[in-house]
Amino acid sequence: xTLDPHFAGVADDFSALLRxxxxxxxxxxxxxxxxxxxxxxxWQPTEATxxxxxxxxxxxxxxxxxxxxxxxxxxxxxxxxxxxxxxHSIMAIAGVPATAWEMARVxxxxxxxxxxxxxxxMSVDGKVRAxxxxxxxxxxxxMQGVGVVVPIFATYDGNSKPEARLYFYDAMGAQFEATDYAxxxxxxxxxxxxxxxxxxxxxxxxxxTSEDEATSIALRALDTAAESDTSTGGVDRSGKIYPLxxxxxxxxxxxxxxxxxxxxxxxxxx
Amino acid sequence: MIEEPYRWVEAIAxxxxxxxxxxxxxxxxxxxxxxxxxxxxxxxxxxxxxFEIYNRIAMGAIGHPGDIERLRMAAIxxxxxxxxxxxxxxxxxxxxxxYSLSPVMKGAFEQVYGAPYLARMLFAEVGDxxxxxxFLRVDYDGEIASNGATFAQARRDFAVLSGIRQSSxxxxxxxxxxxxxxxxxxxxxxxxxxxxxxxxMTLQTSDTKELPERAAITKYRQEQLAKTGxxxxxxERNDSQAIRYRVLLDKExxxxxxx
Numbered sequence: 001x002t003l004d005p006h007f008a009g010v011a012d013d014f015s016a017l018l019r020x021x022x023x024x025x026x027x028x029x030x031x032x033x034x035x036x037x038x039x040x041x042x043w044q045p046t047e048a049t050x051x052x053x054x055x056x057x058x059x060x061x062x063x064x065x066x067x068x069x070x071x072x073x074x075x076x077x078x079x080x081x082x083x084x085x086x087x088h089s090i091m092a093i094a095g096v097p098a099t100a101w102e103m104a105r106v107x108x109x110x111x112x113x114x115x116x117x118x119x120x121x122m123s124v125d126g127k128v129r130a131x132x133x134x135x136x137x138x139x140x141x142x143m144q145g146v147g148v149v150v151p152i153f154a155t156y157d158g159n160s161k162p163e164a165r166l167y168f169y170d171a172m173g174a175q176f177e178a179t180d181y182a183x184x185x186x187x188x189x190x191x192x193x194x195x196x197x198x199x200x201x202x203x204x205x206x207x208x209t210s211e212d213e214a215t216s217i218a219l220r221a222l223d224t225a226a227e228s229d230t231s232t233g234g235v236d237r238s239g240k241i242y243p244l245x246x247x248x249x250x251x252x253x254x255x256x257x258x259x260x261x262x263x264x265x266x267x268x269x270x
Numbered sequence: 271m272i273e274e275p276y277r278w279v280e281a282i283a284x285x286x287x288x289x290x291x292x293x294x295x296x297x298x299x300x301x302x303x304x305x306x307x308x309x310x311x312x313x314x315x316x317x318x319x320x321f322e323i324y325n326r327i328a329m330g331a332i333g334h335p336g337d338i339e340r341l342r343m344a345a346i347x348x349x350x351x352x353x354x355x356x357x358x359x360x361x362x363x364x365x366x367x368x369y370s371l372s373p374v375m376k377g378a379f380e381q382v383y384g385a386p387y388l389a390r391m392l393f394a395e396v397g398d399x400x401x402x403x404x405f406l407r408v409d410y411d412g413e414i415a416s417n418g419a420t421f422a423q424a425r426r427d428f429a430v431l432s433g434i435r436q437s438s439x440x441x442x443x444x445x446x447x448x449x450x451x452x453x454x455x456x457x458x459x460x461x462x463x464x465x466x467x468x469x470x471m472t473l474q475t476s477d478t479k480e481l482p483e484r485a486a487i488t489k490y491r492q493e494q495l496a497k498t499g500x501x502x503x504x505x506e507r508n509d510s511q512a513i514r515y516r517v518l519l520d521k522e523x524x525x526x527x528x529x
Contacts, residue, residue, distance in 0.1 A: 017350070087511075112350070116321075116322050119321075
Protein backbone atom coordinates (compact mmCIF):
# COMPACT_ATOMS: atom_id res chain seq x y z
CA UNK A 1 0.00 0.00 0.00
CA THR A 2 1.71 3.16 -1.12
CA LEU A 3 0.14 6.57 -1.16
CA ASP A 4 0.69 8.96 -4.02
CA PRO A 5 2.03 12.15 -2.33
CA HIS A 6 0.46 14.24 -5.08
CA PHE A 7 -2.87 12.66 -4.44
CA ALA A 8 -5.49 15.09 -5.70
CA GLY A 9 -8.35 13.92 -3.53
CA VAL A 10 -10.78 13.71 -6.40
CA ALA A 11 -13.12 10.78 -5.98
CA ASP A 12 -13.67 9.08 -9.26
CA ASP A 13 -15.78 6.07 -9.89
CA PHE A 14 -14.28 2.81 -8.62
CA SER A 15 -13.68 1.19 -12.00
CA ALA A 16 -11.98 4.41 -13.17
CA LEU A 17 -9.78 4.19 -10.08
CA LEU A 18 -8.88 0.59 -10.91
CA ARG A 19 -8.08 1.55 -14.48
CA UNK A 20 -5.92 4.46 -13.29
CA UNK A 21 -3.98 2.03 -11.11
CA UNK A 22 -3.79 -0.55 -13.91
CA UNK A 23 -5.80 -3.10 -11.95
CA UNK A 24 -8.68 -3.61 -14.38
CA UNK A 25 -8.24 -5.50 -17.63
CA UNK A 26 -9.70 -3.73 -20.62
CA UNK A 27 -10.76 -5.56 -23.73
CA UNK A 28 -8.96 -4.99 -27.01
CA UNK A 29 -10.38 -1.97 -28.78
CA UNK A 30 -10.59 -3.66 -32.16
CA UNK A 31 -11.90 -7.12 -31.39
CA UNK A 32 -10.64 -9.88 -33.63
CA UNK A 33 -12.99 -12.86 -33.73
CA UNK A 34 -11.20 -16.14 -33.17
CA UNK A 35 -11.78 -18.32 -36.24
CA UNK A 36 -10.36 -21.79 -35.81
CA UNK A 37 -8.68 -23.59 -38.70
CA UNK A 38 -10.21 -27.03 -39.43
CA UNK A 39 -7.33 -28.70 -37.54
CA UNK A 40 -7.82 -26.49 -34.51
CA UNK A 41 -10.55 -27.16 -32.05
CA UNK A 42 -12.15 -23.94 -30.87
CA TRP A 43 -11.23 -23.22 -27.26
CA GLN A 44 -14.31 -23.32 -25.12
CA PRO A 45 -14.60 -21.05 -22.11
CA THR A 46 -16.31 -22.26 -18.95
CA GLU A 47 -19.91 -21.11 -18.93
CA ALA A 48 -22.66 -20.94 -16.38
CA THR A 49 -26.29 -21.32 -17.35
CA UNK A 50 -29.90 -20.65 -16.55
CA UNK A 51 -30.85 -18.18 -13.93
CA UNK A 52 -34.29 -16.85 -13.19
CA UNK A 53 -35.89 -14.26 -10.97
CA UNK A 54 -39.45 -13.21 -10.31
CA UNK A 55 -41.37 -11.03 -7.94
CA UNK A 56 -43.52 -12.81 -5.37
CA UNK A 57 -45.41 -11.68 -2.29
CA UNK A 58 -42.23 -11.54 -0.16
CA UNK A 59 -39.96 -9.61 -2.56
CA UNK A 60 -37.89 -10.99 -5.42
CA UNK A 61 -36.82 -14.61 -5.65
CA UNK A 62 -33.59 -15.24 -7.56
CA UNK A 63 -32.58 -18.78 -8.44
CA UNK A 64 -29.82 -20.41 -10.44
CA UNK A 65 -28.85 -23.97 -11.24
CA UNK A 66 -25.38 -25.08 -10.16
CA UNK A 67 -23.81 -26.37 -13.38
CA UNK A 68 -20.80 -24.83 -15.13
CA UNK A 69 -19.84 -26.21 -18.53
CA UNK A 70 -17.13 -25.81 -21.16
CA UNK A 71 -18.47 -26.99 -24.52
CA UNK A 72 -20.06 -30.33 -23.77
CA UNK A 73 -18.01 -30.97 -20.63
CA UNK A 74 -19.46 -30.41 -17.18
CA UNK A 75 -16.76 -28.47 -15.32
CA UNK A 76 -18.42 -28.00 -11.96
CA UNK A 77 -21.70 -29.01 -10.36
CA UNK A 78 -21.72 -26.62 -7.42
CA UNK A 79 -21.21 -23.26 -9.12
CA UNK A 80 -22.64 -20.23 -7.37
CA UNK A 81 -24.38 -18.02 -9.93
CA UNK A 82 -26.48 -15.97 -7.54
CA UNK A 83 -24.13 -13.43 -6.01
CA UNK A 84 -24.77 -10.93 -3.24
CA UNK A 85 -23.49 -7.49 -4.15
CA UNK A 86 -24.60 -5.52 -1.12
CA UNK A 87 -27.20 -5.78 1.65
CA HIS A 88 -30.07 -5.37 -0.81
CA SER A 89 -28.72 -6.30 -4.24
CA ILE A 90 -28.21 -9.57 -6.03
CA MET A 91 -26.53 -10.18 -9.37
CA ALA A 92 -27.27 -13.54 -10.94
CA ILE A 93 -25.12 -14.62 -13.88
CA ALA A 94 -25.36 -16.66 -17.01
CA GLY A 95 -22.27 -16.75 -19.15
CA VAL A 96 -18.57 -16.94 -18.42
CA PRO A 97 -18.05 -17.05 -14.64
CA ALA A 98 -14.47 -15.77 -14.84
CA THR A 99 -15.76 -12.47 -16.21
CA ALA A 100 -18.97 -12.48 -14.22
CA TRP A 101 -17.32 -13.01 -10.85
CA GLU A 102 -14.85 -10.25 -11.62
CA MET A 103 -17.76 -7.98 -12.58
CA ALA A 104 -19.53 -8.83 -9.33
CA ARG A 105 -16.37 -7.95 -7.42
CA VAL A 106 -15.99 -4.63 -9.20
CA UNK A 107 -19.66 -3.90 -8.66
CA UNK A 108 -19.57 -4.78 -4.98
CA UNK A 109 -16.59 -2.53 -4.39
CA UNK A 110 -18.06 0.26 -6.56
CA UNK A 111 -21.19 0.51 -4.42
CA UNK A 112 -19.21 0.53 -1.19
CA UNK A 113 -16.62 2.93 -2.54
CA UNK A 114 -19.37 5.30 -3.58
CA UNK A 115 -21.06 5.17 -0.17
CA UNK A 116 -17.78 5.67 1.68
CA UNK A 117 -16.45 8.52 -0.44
CA UNK A 118 -19.70 10.33 -1.19
CA UNK A 119 -21.27 9.66 2.23
CA UNK A 120 -24.56 8.51 0.73
CA UNK A 121 -25.93 5.27 -0.66
CA MET A 122 -25.84 4.91 -4.45
CA SER A 123 -29.33 5.14 -5.95
CA VAL A 124 -30.92 2.10 -7.56
CA ASP A 125 -30.65 3.77 -10.95
CA GLY A 126 -26.97 4.39 -10.32
CA LYS A 127 -26.40 0.75 -9.41
CA VAL A 128 -28.30 -0.53 -12.44
CA ARG A 129 -26.29 1.79 -14.66
CA ALA A 130 -22.97 0.72 -13.07
CA UNK A 131 -23.58 -2.89 -14.13
CA UNK A 132 -24.63 -1.73 -17.57
CA UNK A 133 -21.33 0.12 -17.94
CA UNK A 134 -19.30 -2.94 -16.89
CA UNK A 135 -21.08 -5.02 -19.54
CA UNK A 136 -20.47 -2.35 -22.15
CA UNK A 137 -16.75 -2.24 -21.25
CA UNK A 138 -16.63 -6.02 -21.58
CA UNK A 139 -18.12 -6.08 -25.07
CA UNK A 140 -14.69 -6.39 -26.71
CA UNK A 141 -14.27 -9.76 -25.03
CA UNK A 142 -17.77 -10.81 -26.06
CA MET A 143 -16.92 -10.09 -29.70
CA GLN A 144 -13.79 -12.19 -29.36
CA GLY A 145 -16.00 -15.05 -28.27
CA VAL A 146 -14.70 -15.16 -24.71
CA GLY A 147 -16.41 -13.63 -21.74
CA VAL A 148 -20.06 -13.13 -22.58
CA VAL A 149 -22.10 -12.37 -19.47
CA VAL A 150 -25.88 -11.94 -19.38
CA PRO A 151 -26.89 -11.03 -15.84
CA ILE A 152 -30.04 -10.41 -13.87
CA PHE A 153 -29.97 -7.70 -11.21
CA ALA A 154 -32.46 -7.70 -8.35
CA THR A 155 -32.57 -5.09 -5.63
CA TYR A 156 -34.84 -3.45 -3.11
CA ASP A 157 -35.35 0.28 -3.55
CA GLY A 158 -35.76 1.63 -0.05
CA ASN A 159 -35.64 5.28 -1.08
CA SER A 160 -38.18 6.90 -3.33
CA LYS A 161 -40.93 4.33 -3.65
CA PRO A 162 -40.11 1.29 -1.50
CA GLU A 163 -40.41 -1.73 -3.76
CA ALA A 164 -38.46 -4.65 -5.16
CA ARG A 165 -36.89 -3.95 -8.55
CA LEU A 166 -35.80 -6.47 -11.14
CA TYR A 167 -33.66 -5.93 -14.26
CA PHE A 168 -32.16 -8.11 -16.94
CA TYR A 169 -29.46 -7.19 -19.42
CA ASP A 170 -28.17 -8.15 -22.81
CA ALA A 171 -24.48 -8.79 -23.44
CA MET A 172 -23.92 -5.24 -24.65
CA GLY A 173 -25.25 -3.69 -21.47
CA ALA A 174 -28.79 -2.66 -22.34
CA GLN A 175 -30.90 -2.90 -19.21
CA PHE A 176 -34.56 -3.90 -19.21
CA GLU A 177 -36.73 -3.56 -16.16
CA ALA A 178 -38.90 -6.63 -15.67
CA THR A 179 -42.37 -6.15 -14.25
CA ASP A 180 -42.84 -9.76 -13.17
CA TYR A 181 -40.04 -12.12 -14.10
CA ALA A 182 -36.75 -12.53 -15.96
CA UNK A 183 -34.64 -15.48 -17.09
CA UNK A 184 -31.37 -15.68 -19.00
CA UNK A 185 -28.93 -18.37 -20.07
CA UNK A 186 -29.23 -21.37 -22.37
CA UNK A 187 -32.12 -22.92 -20.47
CA UNK A 188 -34.09 -19.69 -20.34
CA UNK A 189 -36.56 -20.30 -23.22
CA UNK A 190 -38.17 -23.12 -21.25
CA UNK A 191 -38.09 -21.11 -18.03
CA UNK A 192 -39.68 -18.08 -19.66
CA UNK A 193 -42.41 -20.27 -21.03
CA UNK A 194 -43.18 -21.67 -17.60
CA UNK A 195 -43.10 -18.29 -15.86
CA UNK A 196 -45.33 -16.74 -18.51
CA UNK A 197 -47.79 -19.61 -18.16
CA UNK A 198 -47.77 -19.53 -14.35
CA UNK A 199 -48.21 -15.77 -14.29
CA UNK A 200 -51.20 -15.77 -16.63
CA UNK A 201 -52.98 -19.07 -16.14
CA UNK A 202 -51.42 -20.58 -13.04
CA UNK A 203 -53.18 -20.89 -9.68
CA UNK A 204 -52.39 -17.21 -9.03
CA UNK A 205 -50.15 -14.50 -10.53
CA UNK A 206 -46.46 -14.79 -9.53
CA UNK A 207 -46.61 -11.59 -7.48
CA UNK A 208 -49.27 -13.17 -5.23
CA THR A 209 -47.45 -16.44 -4.55
CA SER A 210 -46.15 -17.35 -1.08
CA GLU A 211 -42.50 -18.18 -0.45
CA ASP A 212 -43.08 -21.94 -0.62
CA GLU A 213 -45.15 -21.65 -3.79
CA ALA A 214 -42.52 -19.43 -5.36
CA THR A 215 -39.75 -21.86 -4.39
CA SER A 216 -41.70 -24.70 -5.93
CA ILE A 217 -42.21 -22.77 -9.20
CA ALA A 218 -38.50 -21.93 -9.37
CA LEU A 219 -37.48 -25.57 -8.81
CA ARG A 220 -39.97 -26.85 -11.39
CA ALA A 221 -38.80 -24.27 -13.93
CA LEU A 222 -35.12 -25.14 -13.49
CA ASP A 223 -35.86 -28.85 -13.62
CA THR A 224 -37.80 -28.35 -16.85
CA ALA A 225 -34.93 -26.34 -18.33
CA ALA A 226 -32.49 -29.14 -17.43
CA GLU A 227 -34.73 -31.67 -19.17
CA SER A 228 -33.87 -30.34 -22.63
CA ASP A 229 -30.77 -28.22 -22.06
CA THR A 230 -27.62 -30.22 -21.26
CA SER A 231 -25.87 -27.14 -19.91
CA THR A 232 -28.41 -26.70 -17.14
CA GLY A 233 -27.96 -28.72 -13.96
CA GLY A 234 -31.51 -28.48 -12.64
CA VAL A 235 -31.83 -30.64 -9.55
CA ASP A 236 -29.30 -33.44 -9.14
CA ARG A 237 -31.49 -36.09 -7.50
CA SER A 238 -28.76 -38.63 -6.82
CA GLY A 239 -26.10 -36.12 -5.76
CA LYS A 240 -28.62 -34.07 -3.75
CA ILE A 241 -27.48 -30.83 -5.36
CA TYR A 242 -30.21 -28.22 -5.36
CA PRO A 243 -30.41 -24.86 -7.12
CA LEU A 244 -29.31 -21.83 -5.16
CA UNK A 245 -32.22 -19.60 -4.17
CA UNK A 246 -31.96 -16.16 -2.60
CA UNK A 247 -34.68 -13.71 -1.65
CA UNK A 248 -34.40 -9.93 -1.72
CA UNK A 249 -36.83 -7.99 0.45
CA UNK A 250 -37.03 -4.83 2.52
CA UNK A 251 -35.13 -6.62 5.32
CA UNK A 252 -32.22 -7.53 3.05
CA UNK A 253 -31.06 -10.74 1.42
CA UNK A 254 -31.83 -14.23 2.64
CA UNK A 255 -30.42 -17.47 1.27
CA UNK A 256 -32.89 -20.32 1.49
CA UNK A 257 -31.30 -23.16 3.46
CA UNK A 258 -30.73 -26.33 1.48
CA UNK A 259 -32.94 -28.31 3.90
CA UNK A 260 -35.87 -26.00 3.09
CA UNK A 261 -35.34 -26.32 -0.66
CA UNK A 262 -35.02 -30.09 -0.31
CA UNK A 263 -38.30 -30.22 1.61
CA UNK A 264 -40.20 -28.18 -0.99
CA UNK A 265 -38.62 -30.27 -3.74
CA UNK A 266 -39.63 -33.54 -2.10
CA UNK A 267 -43.18 -32.38 -1.56
CA UNK A 268 -44.02 -30.63 -4.82
CA UNK A 269 -41.47 -31.51 -7.50
CA UNK A 270 -39.86 -34.93 -7.19
CA MET B 271 17.41 27.18 4.22
CA ILE B 272 18.53 23.56 3.95
CA GLU B 273 22.16 24.72 4.28
CA GLU B 274 21.31 26.37 7.56
CA PRO B 275 20.03 23.65 9.88
CA TYR B 276 19.13 26.07 12.62
CA ARG B 277 16.74 28.00 10.40
CA TRP B 278 15.12 24.75 9.31
CA VAL B 279 14.54 23.71 12.90
CA GLU B 280 13.14 27.15 13.64
CA ALA B 281 10.84 27.00 10.64
CA ILE B 282 9.54 23.60 11.74
CA ALA B 283 8.95 24.87 15.27
CA UNK B 284 7.01 27.87 13.92
CA UNK B 285 4.99 25.61 11.72
CA UNK B 286 4.21 23.29 14.64
CA UNK B 287 3.05 26.24 16.72
CA UNK B 288 0.88 27.51 13.88
CA UNK B 289 -0.78 24.13 13.32
CA UNK B 290 -1.32 23.55 17.05
CA UNK B 291 -3.10 26.92 17.26
CA UNK B 292 -5.27 26.01 14.30
CA UNK B 293 -6.22 22.64 15.80
CA UNK B 294 -6.72 23.94 19.36
CA UNK B 295 -10.44 24.52 19.04
CA UNK B 296 -11.14 21.06 17.61
CA UNK B 297 -13.96 19.38 19.49
CA UNK B 298 -12.98 16.01 21.04
CA UNK B 299 -13.75 12.63 19.51
CA UNK B 300 -13.96 9.49 21.62
CA UNK B 301 -13.54 5.92 20.39
CA UNK B 302 -14.32 3.11 22.84
CA UNK B 303 -13.89 -0.61 22.35
CA UNK B 304 -16.76 -2.32 24.17
CA UNK B 305 -18.19 -5.83 24.25
CA UNK B 306 -19.99 -5.71 20.89
CA UNK B 307 -17.77 -3.37 18.90
CA UNK B 308 -16.18 0.05 18.80
CA UNK B 309 -18.16 3.22 19.41
CA UNK B 310 -17.09 6.53 17.85
CA UNK B 311 -18.71 9.61 19.32
CA UNK B 312 -18.57 13.37 19.25
CA UNK B 313 -21.01 16.24 19.72
CA UNK B 314 -21.68 19.01 17.25
CA UNK B 315 -23.58 19.59 14.07
CA UNK B 316 -21.36 21.83 12.00
CA UNK B 317 -19.85 19.16 9.80
CA UNK B 318 -19.36 15.42 9.75
CA UNK B 319 -16.32 14.24 11.70
CA UNK B 320 -16.74 10.46 11.87
CA PHE B 321 -16.34 8.39 8.71
CA GLU B 322 -16.39 4.82 7.43
CA ILE B 323 -13.12 3.83 5.76
CA TYR B 324 -13.44 0.11 5.04
CA ASN B 325 -15.25 -3.00 6.23
CA ARG B 326 -13.67 -2.96 9.70
CA ILE B 327 -12.10 0.50 9.79
CA ALA B 328 -13.51 3.88 10.76
CA MET B 329 -11.98 7.28 11.32
CA GLY B 330 -12.63 10.49 13.22
CA ALA B 331 -10.76 13.69 12.44
CA ILE B 332 -10.34 17.32 13.41
CA GLY B 333 -8.59 19.97 11.37
CA HIS B 334 -9.12 21.70 8.06
CA PRO B 335 -12.01 20.11 6.14
CA GLY B 336 -10.06 20.23 2.89
CA ASP B 337 -7.09 18.35 4.33
CA ILE B 338 -9.27 15.84 6.17
CA GLU B 339 -11.09 15.17 2.92
CA ARG B 340 -7.85 14.50 1.00
CA LEU B 341 -6.56 12.11 3.64
CA ARG B 342 -9.91 10.39 4.00
CA MET B 343 -10.15 9.83 0.24
CA ALA B 344 -6.58 8.52 0.16
CA ALA B 345 -7.32 6.08 2.97
CA ILE B 346 -10.53 4.81 1.32
CA UNK B 347 -8.80 4.52 -2.04
CA UNK B 348 -5.91 2.51 -0.61
CA UNK B 349 -8.12 0.22 1.45
CA UNK B 350 -10.57 -0.35 -1.44
CA UNK B 351 -7.93 -1.21 -4.02
CA UNK B 352 -6.16 -3.49 -1.55
CA UNK B 353 -9.44 -5.19 -0.68
CA UNK B 354 -10.30 -5.56 -4.35
CA UNK B 355 -6.98 -6.91 -5.63
CA UNK B 356 -6.30 -9.19 -2.66
CA UNK B 357 -9.06 -9.70 -0.15
CA UNK B 358 -10.88 -7.69 2.50
CA UNK B 359 -8.95 -9.69 5.09
CA UNK B 360 -5.68 -8.25 3.74
CA UNK B 361 -6.69 -4.67 4.46
CA UNK B 362 -4.96 -3.74 7.68
CA UNK B 363 -5.16 -0.49 9.57
CA UNK B 364 -1.63 -0.93 10.88
CA UNK B 365 -0.22 -1.03 7.35
CA UNK B 366 -2.49 1.73 6.10
CA UNK B 367 -1.33 4.13 8.79
CA UNK B 368 2.29 3.12 9.26
CA TYR B 369 3.30 2.64 5.64
CA SER B 370 0.98 4.95 3.74
CA LEU B 371 -0.43 7.87 5.69
CA SER B 372 2.30 8.61 8.23
CA PRO B 373 5.23 8.98 5.77
CA VAL B 374 3.21 11.28 3.52
CA MET B 375 2.09 13.47 6.42
CA LYS B 376 5.62 13.67 7.79
CA GLY B 377 6.94 14.56 4.35
CA ALA B 378 4.40 17.34 3.88
CA PHE B 379 5.06 18.68 7.37
CA GLU B 380 8.82 18.87 6.99
CA GLN B 381 8.92 20.37 3.52
CA VAL B 382 8.75 23.90 4.78
CA TYR B 383 8.01 25.39 1.36
CA GLY B 384 4.93 23.25 0.88
CA ALA B 385 1.68 23.12 2.80
CA PRO B 386 1.35 20.62 5.68
CA TYR B 387 -1.80 18.62 6.35
CA LEU B 388 -3.82 20.47 8.92
CA ALA B 389 -5.39 17.39 10.42
CA ARG B 390 -5.33 15.08 13.41
CA MET B 391 -6.97 11.72 12.88
CA LEU B 392 -8.11 8.81 14.97
CA PHE B 393 -8.50 5.42 13.29
CA ALA B 394 -9.94 2.25 14.76
CA GLU B 395 -10.14 -1.29 13.46
CA VAL B 396 -12.53 -3.72 15.11
CA GLY B 397 -11.18 -7.16 15.97
CA ASP B 398 -12.91 -10.46 16.64
CA UNK B 399 -12.24 -9.93 20.34
CA UNK B 400 -11.89 -6.69 22.32
CA UNK B 401 -8.19 -7.52 22.85
CA UNK B 402 -7.70 -7.30 19.09
CA UNK B 403 -9.20 -3.83 18.65
CA UNK B 404 -6.63 -1.42 17.26
CA PHE B 405 -6.70 2.34 17.75
CA LEU B 406 -4.18 4.60 16.00
CA ARG B 407 -3.96 8.36 16.27
CA VAL B 408 -2.04 10.08 13.51
CA ASP B 409 -0.90 13.65 13.89
CA TYR B 410 -0.16 16.33 11.30
CA ASP B 411 3.57 15.52 11.51
CA GLY B 412 3.02 11.80 10.89
CA GLU B 413 3.49 10.89 14.56
CA ILE B 414 1.50 7.78 15.53
CA ALA B 415 0.09 6.94 18.94
CA SER B 416 -1.39 3.50 19.50
CA ASN B 417 -3.42 1.82 22.23
CA GLY B 418 -0.87 -0.97 22.58
CA ALA B 419 0.94 -1.60 25.84
CA THR B 420 4.27 0.17 26.40
CA PHE B 421 6.76 0.09 29.29
CA ALA B 422 4.97 3.09 30.75
CA GLN B 423 1.34 2.12 30.30
CA ALA B 424 -0.96 -0.86 29.95
CA ARG B 425 -2.94 -1.62 26.83
CA ARG B 426 -6.02 0.55 26.44
CA ASP B 427 -9.42 -0.26 24.99
CA PHE B 428 -10.11 3.28 23.91
CA ALA B 429 -8.55 6.27 22.21
CA VAL B 430 -9.36 9.95 22.12
CA LEU B 431 -8.65 12.92 19.92
CA SER B 432 -8.78 16.57 20.89
CA GLY B 433 -7.52 20.02 19.96
CA ILE B 434 -5.12 20.33 22.86
CA ARG B 435 -2.98 17.83 24.75
CA GLN B 436 -4.39 18.72 28.18
CA SER B 437 -7.88 17.92 26.99
CA SER B 438 -7.01 14.49 25.58
CA UNK B 439 -4.92 13.60 28.65
CA UNK B 440 -7.79 14.31 31.02
CA UNK B 441 -10.18 12.31 28.85
CA UNK B 442 -7.74 9.42 28.89
CA UNK B 443 -7.27 9.48 32.64
CA UNK B 444 -11.05 9.47 33.05
CA UNK B 445 -11.56 6.55 30.66
CA UNK B 446 -8.71 4.55 32.19
CA UNK B 447 -10.79 4.35 35.37
CA UNK B 448 -14.34 4.43 34.00
CA UNK B 449 -14.22 2.29 30.89
CA UNK B 450 -13.80 -1.43 30.44
CA UNK B 451 -13.78 -3.44 27.24
CA UNK B 452 -16.43 -5.69 28.79
CA UNK B 453 -18.89 -2.80 28.94
CA UNK B 454 -22.26 -3.12 27.25
CA UNK B 455 -23.38 -0.48 24.76
CA UNK B 456 -25.28 1.76 27.18
CA UNK B 457 -22.36 1.92 29.60
CA UNK B 458 -19.94 2.66 26.75
CA UNK B 459 -22.24 5.42 25.48
CA UNK B 460 -22.34 7.03 28.92
CA UNK B 461 -18.54 6.87 29.33
CA UNK B 462 -18.10 8.32 25.85
CA UNK B 463 -20.44 11.25 26.55
CA UNK B 464 -18.77 11.95 29.89
CA UNK B 465 -15.28 11.74 28.38
CA UNK B 466 -16.35 14.09 25.60
CA UNK B 467 -17.73 16.54 28.17
CA UNK B 468 -14.46 16.50 30.11
CA UNK B 469 -12.47 17.03 26.92
CA UNK B 470 -14.70 19.88 25.80
CA MET B 471 -14.70 21.59 29.21
CA THR B 472 -10.91 21.50 29.21
CA LEU B 473 -10.79 23.26 25.84
CA GLN B 474 -12.31 26.31 27.49
CA THR B 475 -10.15 26.21 30.63
CA SER B 476 -6.90 24.79 29.37
CA ASP B 477 -5.00 25.28 32.64
CA THR B 478 -6.99 22.63 34.57
CA LYS B 479 -4.88 19.67 35.60
CA GLU B 480 -7.54 17.86 37.61
CA LEU B 481 -10.63 15.99 36.50
CA PRO B 482 -13.78 18.02 37.15
CA GLU B 483 -16.29 16.90 39.80
CA ARG B 484 -18.74 14.25 38.65
CA ALA B 485 -21.70 16.57 39.18
CA ALA B 486 -20.04 19.21 37.04
CA ILE B 487 -19.47 16.69 34.25
CA THR B 488 -23.11 15.60 34.30
CA LYS B 489 -24.32 19.20 34.31
CA TYR B 490 -22.05 20.14 31.43
CA ARG B 491 -23.10 17.07 29.44
CA GLN B 492 -26.78 17.89 29.90
CA GLU B 493 -26.23 21.49 28.83
CA GLN B 494 -24.37 20.48 25.70
CA LEU B 495 -26.85 17.76 24.77
CA ALA B 496 -29.65 20.29 25.01
CA LYS B 497 -27.83 22.59 22.59
CA THR B 498 -26.40 20.31 19.96
CA GLY B 499 -26.61 16.89 18.32
CA UNK B 500 -24.69 13.65 18.80
CA UNK B 501 -22.66 12.29 15.92
CA UNK B 502 -21.79 8.63 16.34
CA UNK B 503 -21.03 5.42 14.53
CA UNK B 504 -20.13 1.88 15.49
CA UNK B 505 -17.96 -0.85 14.10
CA GLU B 506 -19.81 -4.02 15.03
CA ARG B 507 -17.95 -7.05 16.29
CA ASN B 508 -20.72 -9.35 14.98
CA ASP B 509 -19.15 -11.22 12.06
CA SER B 510 -22.34 -12.15 10.23
CA GLN B 511 -21.90 -9.09 7.98
CA ALA B 512 -18.70 -8.15 6.14
CA ILE B 513 -19.39 -4.45 6.51
CA ARG B 514 -19.23 -3.56 10.17
CA TYR B 515 -19.71 0.20 10.16
CA ARG B 516 -23.09 1.67 10.98
CA VAL B 517 -24.10 5.27 11.59
CA LEU B 518 -25.98 5.81 14.85
CA LEU B 519 -28.67 8.44 14.73
CA ASP B 520 -29.01 11.13 17.37
CA LYS B 521 -32.61 10.02 17.93
CA GLU B 522 -31.82 6.37 18.71
CA UNK B 523 -29.02 7.38 21.11
CA UNK B 524 -31.06 9.89 23.09
CA UNK B 525 -33.51 7.16 24.00
CA UNK B 526 -30.65 5.39 25.79
CA UNK B 527 -29.41 8.37 27.81
CA UNK B 528 -31.02 8.54 31.22
CA UNK B 529 -29.78 11.08 33.73
